[in-house]
Amino acid sequence: MNFQFPTFNFQKRGQAALIAVILMLFIMLSAVFGASSVALKEAKVATENTRSRYSFFAAEAGIDDATYRLKRGKNLTSSFVILLNGATANVAVTTSGSTKKIKSAGDYLGINRALSASFSNLTGVEFHYGAQVGEGGIVMDQNSRVEGGGGVPGNVYSNGSATGQSGSTVTGDFIVSTSITEDAAARSVVCNQDQIAGQANPQIDFAQSFTPSESKPLAKVGLYIKKVGSPGDATIRITSDSSGSPAQSALASAALSSGLVGVSYGWVEATFSSPANLTSGLTYWIVLDTGRDANKYYVWCKDSGAGYGSGSPKYSKDWDDDPWTDVSGDLNFKTYLGTGASSIDGIVVYGTAKANTITNSKICGDAYYQTIDSSSLAFLNNPSNPTCPDPLTPGTAFPGSSDPPPQNMPISDSNIQSWKNDAGLGGEITGDCGDNGVLGCAILDNGTLTLGPKKINGNLTLTKKQTLTVTGTLYFTGNLDMNSSSGATIKCDPSFGTNSCVVIFDGWMHISNNAIFQGSGTAGSYILMLTTLAGCNGGEQTSPCTHHNAAIDLHNNAAGAIFYAGDSMANLHNGVGVTELTAYKLSLDNGATITYDQGLANANFSSGPSGGWNIEGWGEVVP
Structure with a gap:
């Protein structure tokens, strides 16, 4: 009798187990390599970040060094190299007119960062x-x-009277403003503390009150002021008093040119083309109306001891729309009042003449005045050669004209x-x-x-x-x-x-x-x-x-x-x-x-x- 036992395929079962083990090992290795790859990438990124920072610091050092040389008048070549903690910065300086551009390119082990700065040193006059x-x-x-020269008229503007002798000639316009003088009783000139205006809310617009000693037109005011950066032009306004603060409407206004304001304190004047007529003993306000910029603003100096006894300062976010807040001390200011008539006497003027009074003069153009003598008026109506150039045209008289305002220097x-x-x-x-x-x-x-x-x-x-x-x-x-x-x-x-x-x-x-x-x-x-x-x-x-x-x-x-x-x-x-x-x-x-x-x-x-x-x-x- 023959017995036949069942056959088991141990070889195939072993192969399956081996495949499972290998698969598990592959999965585990993939996880390990994946985690290692992430770690390596993170390490690489960290290394590159460190190198990037070193490169940036070197570039910044290059800009700082060039800026120091420029500001302090040191030798500044067109290119130079800065070394910092193993990093290198190649600095290039280019000049175009009044502008300098500085570029600093940092490099640390192949990682590059760069900074650029531009500078100007002009004062426009x-x-x-x-x-x-x-x-x-x-x-x-x-x-x-x-x-x-070259066909351009030679104009003259004078804040004081003009007198001439035979043959004295102005080939352009001649303008003589009303006479002015400082009101010594309405001023504050002690400077011992900064007052920032326009850097941050709500301290944007500032005002100082004053009381004039005479009832006369306010021709101009002076502010002891400086600037940070290059702020835009501001506006100086004169207002009456409204319950101890500036009124919301201006009696007069004038531009305060940023170009006249330096980076150090100095007196800057604003002249009013239409002066406000002030009354002695009443309170008025000088308002500095400016914009807001964290990096470009004005600094108005003040007397922390409040030595001017007839006024006080305040600030507001917007002079004609927001409330005013008291400030200690007195802001520095000067006031100038119109004091009387000025004149043109004995001068030949090819162009237009403007003055309160015109006497003994030969005007070839037009004339604006309050008073004119008969000989000057006769010549205005009938000009002649060789005094006036061709073509001869009778000028126009404008009697009763307002006096020209003073002109800022x-x-x-x-x-x-x-x-x-x-x-x-x-x-x-x-x-x-x-x-x-x-x-x-x-x-x-x-x-x-x-x-x-x-x-x-x-x-x-x-x-x-x-x-x-x-x-x-x-x-x-x-x-x-x-x-x-x-x-x-x-x-x-x-x-x-x-x-x-x-x-x-x-x-x-x-x-x-x-x-x-x-x-x-x-x-x-x-x-x-x-x-x-x-x-x-x-x-x-x-x-x-x-x-x-x-x-x-x-x-x-x-x-x-x-x-x-x-x-x-x-x-x-x-x-x-x-x-x-x-x-x-x-x-x-x-x-x-x-x-x-x-x-x-x-x-x-x-x-x-x-x-x-x-x-x-x-x-x-x-x-």
């Missing part, structure tokens, strides 16, 4: 007139002229203080420059000195064939004496391009015998020669004034230069010609001529390669 004169007025001797005290600060960033020299100058400031005969920005605690004397090349704002605490038979020169460095340079003196300027002034050599570039000396307004000779008791005394032609004496008199001798002149008082001798250049209407003054740079932009860019 508008000289709209061949001559602009303050309250001191203008005196024109025989055959002196204010004219324009084109350069504010704040602008001047900012320029002085810019000069100081380049360091100081103690001692005189030019002839017998101290080390680093001497100029030999036939020699050249390149200088700026720099503050010089001394005088500048040039009596030989010498050249001073200005590479940045120069500020002399003393005087300028130029008297060189062989020709001394002060000029802007060619690097200024179409921009202009600035030289400031706290003392007088006496210029004669072949003195030469030049811009950069590019059209539209000028050199501004400015003195801050005050109180030298002609008459008996006194110290510290120069000849004719003036702050500026010019003996020879000075085309290409702008002369400025905002607080004193400038005197031009026989036959002297200049491009533009602004002064508190102006005296033109026989045959002296001011020839206005149209480009001055938009002159840009640069503090030079090393000073006064404002940050216009800063941020990360593509490497």
